[in-house]
Amino acid sequence: MSTSQKIFTLAMVRKTNALLLGLKKKGFGEGKWNGFGGKVEKDETISEGAVRELEEESGLVAKCLTKIGILEFEFVGDPVLFEVHVFDVTQYEGEPVETEEMKPQWFPEDGIPYEKMWPDDILWYPLYLKGIKFRGHFLYQGYDTILNYTLTQMDHL
Numbered sequence: 001m002s003t004s005q006k007i008f009t010l011a012m013v014r015k016t017n018a019l020l021l022g023l024k025k026k027g028f029g030e031g032k033w034n035g036f037g038g039k040v041e042k043d044e045t046i047s048e049g050a051v052r053e054l055e056e057e058s059g060l061v062a063k064c065l066t067k068i069g070i071l072e073f074e075f076v077g078d079p080v081l082f083e084v085h086v087f088d089v090t091q092y093e094g095e096p097v098e099t100e101e102m103k104p105q106w107f108p109e110d111g112i113p114y115e116k117m118w119p120d121d122i123l124w125y126p127l128y129l130k131g132i133k134f135r136g137h138f139l140y141q142g143y144d145t146i147l148n149y150t151l152t153q154m155d156h157l
């Protein structure tokens, strides 16, 4: 039983058959390729937070976001439940630039570097890339081992 929930965003930027990922240079998830995201501030909606974090971390300005998933992460021994709202971004302005937080790179959809990403990604990316919305819950031991999980397709989020 987790005593508190913290809301985070994760923006997945896509163009024809390619996905933009960022190599996290510091902080939570350092050294892993991931979408762009972070905390949601008190004075913003979840999608406003997603737009802000994407611009801060990649320089891209999202013009349209679609909520495509909700992922809950629990870490053994940590009472905080991470609730991550995942968005698909296909309309954006600008070119991706390296920032203090992230080094961006385009990957072909059949060349995703799962071995250098969070272990849950290989489980839900295939749903995302097929346009299937999802809700998942993952129990982690440390940051590399998933003890158990549920992953459900959703018609609406």
Ligand SMILES: Nc1nc(SCCc2ccccc2)c2[nH]cnc2n1
Binding pocket: 008, 009, 010, 028, 029, 034, 035, 036, 037, 038, 039, 073, 084, 118, 119, 120, 121
């Ligand atoms: N793909 C993925 N992302 C995250 S955290 C993403 C949201 C975030 C949270 C805090 C700082 C920056 C970004 C994960 N955690 C556990 N598995 C995971 N998989």
